[in-house]
Structure formats: structure tokens, C-alpha cells
Amino acid sequence: MTGEQAERLKRRFRENGTEWRQIDERVDLTRFIMMAKLEKPYAHVHPGETAFTFADGLIVETGAIILSGSRPGARRAAYLAETHFALISENAVFETLGDFLSLTRPPWHKLCGPALTLICGPSRTADIEKTLVMGAHGPRRLIVGTAPPELIKEMLDEGRA
Amino acid sequence: MRLGLFIPCFVEQLRPQVGLATVDLLDRLGLDWTYPDKQTCCGQPAFNAGYGGECVHAARHFLELFRDFEQVVAPSGSCVAMVRRYVELDGLSAGERSLAADLAPRVFELSEYLVRRLGRTRLGARLKTRAAFQDSCHAQRSLGLVEEPRRLLAEVEGLDLVDQPNLDCCGFGGVYSVKMPEFSLMQADDRLAAALDANCEMIIGTEPSCLMHLEARARHRDLPIRMLHIAEVLAGERA
Amino acid sequence: MKASLSIRLAARAAARDGQLRENLRRSTELSLEKRRKLVEDIPNYSRHRGNLAASRRESVRRMDSLLAEAVERLESAGIRCHLAGDAEEAQRLVLEICGDLRRIVKGKSMVSEEIGLNAALEAAGKEVVETDLGEYIVQLRGEAPSHITAPALHLNRRQIAELFERELGMEYSEDPETLTAAAREHLRDRFLKAQVGITGANFVVAETGTIILVENEGNIGLASTLPPVHIAVTGIEKILPRLIDADAALRLLPVNGTGQRSTAYVSFISSPAPEMSGPQEVHVIFLDNGRRRLAERGDARALACIRCGACLNVCPLFRRVGGHGYGSVYPGPIGILTTPFLIEGAEGHGLENSLADACSLCEACAEVCPAEIPLPDLIRGAREEKAAAAPALGRITWKIFGRLCAHPTLFRVAGWFARRLPASVLRGLTPAWSLGRALPRSSRYRFRTLLAERRRR
Numbered sequence: 001m002t003g004e005q006a007e008r009l010k011r012r013f014r015e016n017g018t019e020w021r022q023i024d025e026r027v028d029l030t031r032f033i034m035m036a037k038l039e040k041p042y043a044h045v046h047p048g049e050t051a052f053t054f055a056d057g058l059i060v061e062t063g064a065i066i067l068s069g070s071r072p073g074a075r076r077a078a079y080l081a082e083t084h085f086a087l088i089s090e091n092a093v094f095e096t097l098g099d100f101l102s103l104t105r106p107p108w109h110k111l112c113g114p115a116l117t118l119i120c121g122p123s124r125t126a127d128i129e130k131t132l133v134m135g136a137h138g139p140r141r142l143i144v145g146t147a148p149p150e151l152i153k154e155m156l157d158e159g160r161a
Numbered sequence: 162m163r164l165g166l167f168i169p170c171f172v173e174q175l176r177p178q179v180g181l182a183t184v185d186l187l188d189r190l191g192l193d194w195t196y197p198d199k200q201t202c203c204g205q206p207a208f209n210a211g212y213g214g215e216c217v218h219a220a221r222h223f224l225e226l227f228r229d230f231e232q233v234v235a236p237s238g239s240c241v242a243m244v245r246r247y248v249e250l251d252g253l254s255a256g257e258r259s260l261a262a263d264l265a266p267r268v269f270e271l272s273e274y275l276v277r278r279l280g281r282t283r284l285g286a287r288l289k290t291r292a293a294f295q296d297s298c299h300a301q302r303s304l305g306l307v308e309e310p311r312r313l314l315a316e317v318e319g320l321d322l323v324d325q326p327n328l329d330c331c332g333f334g335g336v337y338s339v340k341m342p343e344f345s346l347m348q349a350d351d352r353l354a355a356a357l358d359a360n361c362e363m364i365i366g367t368e369p370s371c372l373m374h375l376e377a378r379a380r381h382r383d384l385p386i387r388m389l390h391i392a393e394v395l396a397g398e399r400a
Numbered sequence: 401m402k403a404s405l406s407i408r409l410a411a412r413a414a415a416r417d418g419q420l421r422e423n424l425r426r427s428t429e430l431s432l433e434k435r436r437k438l439v440e441d442i443p444n445y446s447r448h449r450g451n452l453a454a455s456r457r458e459s460v461r462r463m464d465s466l467l468a469e470a471v472e473r474l475e476s477a478g479i480r481c482h483l484a485g486d487a488e489e490a491q492r493l494v495l496e497i498c499g500d501l502r503r504i505v506k507g508k509s510m511v512s513e514e515i516g517l518n519a520a521l522e523a524a525g526k527e528v529v530e531t532d533l534g535e536y537i538v539q540l541r542g543e544a545p546s547h548i549t550a551p552a553l554h555l556n557r558r559q560i561a562e563l564f565e566r567e568l569g570m571e572y573s574e575d576p577e578t579l580t581a582a583a584r585e586h587l588r589d590r591f592l593k594a595q596v597g598i599t600g601a602n603f604v605v606a607e608t609g610t611i612i613l614v615e616n617e618g619n620i621g622l623a624s625t626l627p628p629v630h631i632a633v634t635g636i637e638k639i640l641p642r643l644i645d646a647d648a649a650l651r652l653l654p655v656n657g658t659g660q661r662s663t664a665y666v667s668f669i670s671s672p673a674p675e676m677s678g679p680q681e682v683h684v685i686f687l688d689n690g691r692r693r694l695a696e697r698g699d700a701r702a703l704a705c706i707r708c709g710a711c712l713n714v715c716p717l718f719r720r721v722g723g724h725g726y727g728s729v730y731p732g733p734i735g736i737l738t739t740p741f742l743i744e745g746a747e748g749h750g751l752e753n754s755l756a757d758a759c760s761l762c763e764a765c766a767e768v769c770p771a772e773i774p775l776p777d778l779i780r781g782a783r784e785e786k787a788a789a790a791p792a793l794g795r796i797t798w799k800i801f802g803r804l805c806a807h808p809t810l811f812r813v814a815g816w817f818a819r820r821l822p823a824s825v826l827r828g829l830t831p832a833w834s835l836g837r838a839l840p841r842s843s844r845y846r847f848r849t850l851l852a853e854r855r856r857r
Contacts, residue, residue: 015661062662069676076677079621098647108608108643109477114673115625118666123618126658127534127550128576129423129557130430136533137584137591138618138665168847174815175840177847184851196851199808207798207805209761211783215802222806298762327432329716334760339832340404341758343411346836347720348760377837 001093001146005060012063013144016121017134022090023147029087029155032145036085051081051139055119056111057092058146059100064120065144066092066100069113078117084139086119090146164194165230167223167244167268169237170202172369178393179369183236183271185396190279194234197226205243208250209335216243217252224260232278233264236271236392238300238368244268245303270300271392272367276309282316287400289319292389293356295366295375298330310367310391318400323359328352333374349378356386363387365394403727403755407717410725420554424722427553428713434659435710435768442655452648453772456704458641460695463703466606466639467686473609477671480683483636487515490633490687494598495524497631497683501595505587507613507620508532509600510548510707511633511687513729514742517598528598529590531619533583540567546723547731548709549657554722587619597623597679601634602707603649604684607642611669611684614653621665630679632669636686637703649706652770656710690741698751699778702737704771711765711775717758726755733765733775737782752789756782815846 001009006022013020023029036052053074057066065086069075078084094100097118103111123138134140166187168180187194204219223244227233235241245268247253247261275281294314300306314322332338332348339345353375356364363386366372372388379386414420439445459466471481482497484490494517498504504526506512518539521528530539534551538544540563545551552560561574570582599620603612611632613620624630640646654660674680695703712718712732723731728739736755756779765775787795804811819842827834845853 012661016664064662064666069670069673069678072676075621075673076625079618079625096647097650098644101643101647109670112608112610112668112670114669114671114676114678116668116670117621118662118668120662120664120666123616123664125533125580125617127532127537127552128560128579130427130550131557131576133576133580135584136580136617136619137531137587137622170815171840173847174819175842177843177845177850180847181850181854184854196848198848201805201808201811204802204805207801209780209783210798211756211780211785211787212795212798212802213784215798215805218802219805222808298760298764302763302767327436329719330760330762330764332716332760334762337757337760338837339830341408341411341717341760342832342835343408343415344717344720344758345760347411347415348716349837373840374837377833377840380838381836 001090005093005095009058009060009063012060016063017124017142018063018121019141019143021143021145023145023151026151026154029145029147029151032085032087035143049081050083050085051077052085052087053077055086055088057094057100058088058144059094059097059118061096062118062120064097064118067117067119068111069115069117070110071113075115075117078119079138081139083141083143084119085143085145087145087147087152089149089152091149163229163231164192165227165233166194166196167200167203167227167233167235167240168196169235169240169369171373172236175373176369176390179236179390182390182392182396183234186271186275186284186392187234189284189396190281195230199226203240203243205239206335208243208246213250214252217250220247220250220253220261221257223247224257224264227268228260228264231267232274233268234271234274235268236367236369236390238270238297238304238306239370241268241270241273242299242303270304270306270367272310272313273304273306276312282312284313284316284395285400286316286395287318287398288394290362291321291323291360292363292365293323293325293359293361295331295352295364295368295371296326296328297366297368297371300367306367313391313395314365317394320394322365323356323361325355325359328355331371331374333370335370338374345374346378349375353379353384353386357384361386363389365389365391367391403753404757406727407721407725407755407758410721411717414721414725419556420722421720423554423556424719427550428719431550431659431713435655438655438659438661442651448648448651449770449772452652452706452770453704455640455645455648456706456771457701459639460637460700460703462641463636463639463695466641467636469606470604470609470639471686473606474604474684477609478682479609479611479671480681482683482685484685484687484689486689490515490685490689491517491520493685494521494631494633497629498526498596501629502526503590503594504528504596504598505590505594505623505627506530506535507597507599507615507623508535508551509598509633510729511600511635512598513545515633515687515689517633529587531587531591531623533580533617536583536587537563544724544729547712548707550709554724591622591626594623594627596629596631597627598631598633599624601632601638601684602653603646604634604639605643605646606639609670610643612646612650613667613669614650614663614665616658616660616664618665621667624667624669625678628680629683630681631683631685633685633687635691636688637691653706653708656768656770657708694738694741698737698741699781701773702734702778704773705734705738706771708770710768710770714764714768716760716762716764733759733779734773737775737778751782751785754782754786756786818842
């Protein structure tokens, strides 16, 4: 992610109501995961709880996170939770949706899994007098953490050990 | 330069001052214009009502009458929009269709002609009043005329022009005014209210039919507001 | 009752209903304002619009072959496909798929309204709850939605507060946050216990066999993830040829539909997901219900519609009367064209009875339509259809008009007579004009007379 992209992403996230933590150090990554108060990702989320998922990328133009359905339980968690923490590699950045849809590797079916979701912020509705209310049926808060891929890999390797 | 003048049929009958003002303007600009006496109607009412087949008769007549002019000008966006669509009408011969295509780019609404063709905006007019500008649907959308009338009016001395963009159609719409009168009146009332709420004494526009419709409603409700066509403003009081 | 008369009566009622008019004005104005800002802000907006229009034209032109392609792709991934010729068949298919399963949650779907699905399900003893907040509200009120993307547009917070107090037994509150939270809580349980989730589909991609669903609330995600069975019902005209076509579609739908750059959620569904805690069964029902007939007898260009509702928001009539005035689930300019084919029994059914007159041809709709559907031209075309079946008096009048336009002398004579008709006669001939408008004062002299006079001087 370039500095310029980060600037634009920050603006989009703010518009969407998405909270963003840019993670550089291992200690910050640990803190991020602790905030999600989970011992391991993909726990079966019950409504009202916090969900932690990995996500597969970011689209700068809209500020969307990409959540592949190949991750078991992630899709369910992302809709049911009260607060959704999503951890993404800071290099998995697409400028536009078109760029993302034009990917040939991995092939679409592999990436998409049974269902792929683009999430642009907390759930919301404006069905009452066009007044924006956050947290309709899905999460009230979306908190995105971006970290260097090596850091994430390090954490995962340690987790497996 | 041979310039033909087309006067909309209800300007002819109901509001000739608009026609005379147009003529005054063309004279003042030193233009050599001709008013073909045999003109009738552009045929728009039939076309919009779903009787394109009848509009064809009006189209043929218009094409024949105006074919040899270098340019044609009319103080009405909706008439010009209609003429530019003659080429789409079913029932024209190949020759007529070709003539329609040839004539289309040579027919102009008045403010379009003044600004885009002649490059003139300052015409030395004066009108001390506060007025709202009425964007007609055809001028805006079919002819893309948004800036041109505003530029002309910006040069009118003493004119306090209130721009109210993004208002709904005035509600005339030809036979719509009698087929859907409830809507037509609500629309007219909303437009009049917008002007009155902005303390305007007048509404100035490029489309005689809009102005006629608003005037008819305003008079019925005894509202203190007058409608004026842009030609009447530009050919009116001198600065 | 004729559709034109019905909408006029609705207009009369609306003219007296200040609350409705204010609700409509505020909601549509807000959507348009947000749309305007985004259209200016998005680089190359018109190029994207051109792309969308092109892919939608292709969708319509190749409707049958794209349908075959989509079905093949979907089925190869384990999604069961069904073709429904009409509303009844679609209802039957849904009931077959449901089998004994009773508890159903629904995401917002125009097609399901079109086929009267809820009523059919309830008649068969199923429990159906709408989960989109706006749809939930109108369902509680026992009403139809009044707008394609904002079902409760015609209501204000006071009306919703009263409704929730009555139906949900909650303490009276007009605060939208409180009301939304109440709905969220009530519906949570239904989601978790649901056995079937029924949604529409915003698009289906033929190339990859993907169902695309767009939403803000998360209810569609829940309805398509939690219950063991997911059924998506959609029209056969909704199929995009390629995955990349979804780019333009997903850029323009939120901008024009809700004035957003993007909705909170966009789902791309490829297959069932029993191991991934998704549904065990996914079905798509492709509905015809008059679409093919529209393509043949009406104008196929109307089928390019992506159901954004922008044309409703700019239409001077819709803005004043709301969706209910049209007597169809598809109101506004697009509804004038589609209702005669898709909705049996609605006011506008049948071309001779369409609402083609409910339009001032202001062209505001064409200006905003993301799929570049030439709505005013199609509405004028619908008038041509009506004209062909019109009573003789109407046709003869226009015939005379046409002839007069070609004969200057006769035209002048007709004008001469018209100008001399007494006001009372004129008022009698056009009562609809005079009930609210003064007669335009005809000038003493015609323009050409005055011109000739001026030349003489």
C-alpha cells in the first residue's frame, strides 16, 4: 500500500464508519487480537459477540474489505457479530472493484469459495425518514487491522506451533 | 445569411409579444431574417400524444417551408427539439428523412442562437427586478441549454436573477395539463411557490408554453408574480 | 377502474395529504442530493454508465442464451436452478423446495412482490417475515412497499413509532436508532430459527455462475447464510454476461439507488456451503412472468432496468403521489412500461390501460437512468399503442390537427374561429384546464398581423 493509497483509504474508511488500525509492530498485532478477545480465530460466533476474521484484501476506491467464503465460519461471523475485527495483509490492496474482478490468479472460483463478501463498513439502514442508523442487522462496528504479511505469517506459524 | 424565423403556434395566437420581441432582437443585431407566412405548427402536440403519424404532416410542411434557409431560429426549445426529431418519424420518405437530418443542425432556439452561433451575450437590455429563472425541460435536456440563457440574463442591467436549479417540470407537458390536471397544478404551484418564497416578482424563461401555463395558474390564484419570455427581456427596456 | 383515473384520484388525495407530500419530498430530495454529489465526484462516471448500458443491452439481447449459460454454471457448482413461466409456477416451485419447512425469512425482493409470493406462502401455512427494515415496517402495516429501494419512504418516524408501539409492544419512541434496535432484536430470533431464506438477486453472472446480492442492513447476508436452504428468485433479464460487467453495475446501482458509493455488503454466491457454515442447499428460480412478451410486444429496452429507483426519485408525479398511487409494485416511469406485462391484475395491466399518460415527458428520468433506458421515448411509444386503440373521436381530432398543420389557410381559419370562441365555450371544451387555471388571454391580433402592421409603418 502506498502512502497515497493509505490517505485515500483513510478518507473512505471515515466516510463508511470503518475503524482502522495500521499495524507495524508485533506488539500492536497482539493488542489488536486481544481487543477481539478471542483466543483463536473462526470461533463459532454467537450473536452479540465479537468476531475476528482474516480477510483477503482491500479495495481502495470504496474502502471495502474482501472476505472470501473459503474461510470456514467467516461469512457467518461477519454478519452475526456485534463487532467485527478483520485482519488483512497490507499488501493485498486493489485500487478498484474492476481490478479485483479482473484477477486471474487465483482463479475466481477458488478465491470466491462458496460466497465472497465485500464489506464497506458497519451494517446500516436509512429506512426511517432517510436517517442513517448504524447496526441494522449486521455488526455495529467494523474494525480493520492492516499489517505486514510477514508479521501475520509469523503470528500464524507461532499459533500452529 | 438567410435566417428563417419560426414562431410557435400559440405564441402566434396567444402571446405575439414574444414574437415581436424576437423580431426586435434580430433587427437590432442587423440580421436578415424572413418569416415564412405559410408556417403552421411544429407538430409536437400530436407527437407527444402518441400520434406520430399525424405529426408527419406537420413535419413535411415545416421541412418544405424552411429547407432553403441557412439557419432557422425559434423562441422555443420544445419546437426546436421537435424539429430535430423529425428524422425519427415513421412515414417520411427517404428524401424527406434526409432533408430532416440536413435541417436539424440548422435550427436553433433563440438563446442558443444568440450565444452559440452569434457569440453574443450583451444585448444592452435593462430590467430592474428580482426574477427566478425557469429552466424548461426541453431546453435543458433535449438541447443542453443551461448556461446560455443564464449568460444572456447575467448581462441584463439591474436584473437580480435567482437561480433555482433542480426544480421539477412546471407541469404543462402539452395535453398532460388536461390529462393529469391534479399533478399539473401541484407542479405549477410548487414552481410558483419556489419563486415567491425567494421574493421574486417575475419568472423569466425560454419556453413560452411553460410561462403560459404558470401565468394561467398564477392569475387563477391571484398571485403577485409575472412571467416574461427571455426575448421580451432582451428586447425590452434599454440600458 | 382505469389506471389513469386511479392515479389522478391518488393525486387528489396526495394534494390534501401534506404529511405524505413532505415525506416524499424530503426522501427523494435527499437521495437526489447524494446522487448528484457522487456523480460529480466519481471519475469517468459517464464511461461507466456507457459500459453498464452496453452490458445491459447485451443481457436483454442474449437473454435466452445467457440464461442457459448461467444455469449450466450454477448447476455445475451445486446450485439448483428452476425456470418459472409465470407467478403461479414460481409460487409452486418455492413451495416444493420448502417442502415441510415452515419458518421463512425474506430479504427484499421486487420479484417476490411481483409474484405475490408472501401471500401464497402464508396461504400454504408458512411463516414468512420480511427482514429488510422498510419491508418489515410495511409488512406490519399490511401495506405494499411504496418505492423500489425505500419501501417505507411514504412514512415518517411518528407513524413508525406508533406502529412499533402497537405491534411490538415497545415503549413509544420516535428515535430511529431505538426503532431500528427494536426491529433488530425482534428479528434476530427469527434469523436464528429460520429454515428457509428467500432473497432476490440483483444480478446473476453467466460466465462464472455467480449470484450477486447488494444490501446495507446485513439481513440478506443473514437470510442467505444462516438457514439451511437459500432460495433466490430473480427475473430472466437480470443475467450479466461476464464477471467484469458487475464492475459498472456495482458502481452505479448504489449511487443511483441509495446515493451511496457502495452498499455495506456485496455478496457473490457461487455454491452451497454446508462445511463453511453456509446453506446446505441453494436454489435459483428464474422468472419469466411476461418478460419475454415485453421483449416482443413492448420494448425490450425496458428490460435493461437494474431496479435502482432513480427514475422514481426524479419523476414529478412519483415525487407527489408516491408508489401506492400507481397501483403496482413497479411504480414511476419504469413501472409505466413494465406493469402492463408483468403484473396481472394491477391497474396498469394491458397496454390499452397503461399509465402512459401519467408522464409530462420532462425527461428527467432518462437523464439519470444508469442503464441509459430511453424512458420518455418508450412511454411515448406506449402512447402510440394506446392511440391505435383509442376511441374514434380522439383519433379523428388528431387527424384533423395533422391535416391543419399541412394546410396554412385552414390552419389560419381554425385559429380565427378558436380565438373568437366565447370563454364559456372554451372552458366547457377543456374543463380540466379551467379547474384551476385562467384561460390564456388570446391576443386581439395574431403575430403575423402585428408584424405586417409594423412593416407598414
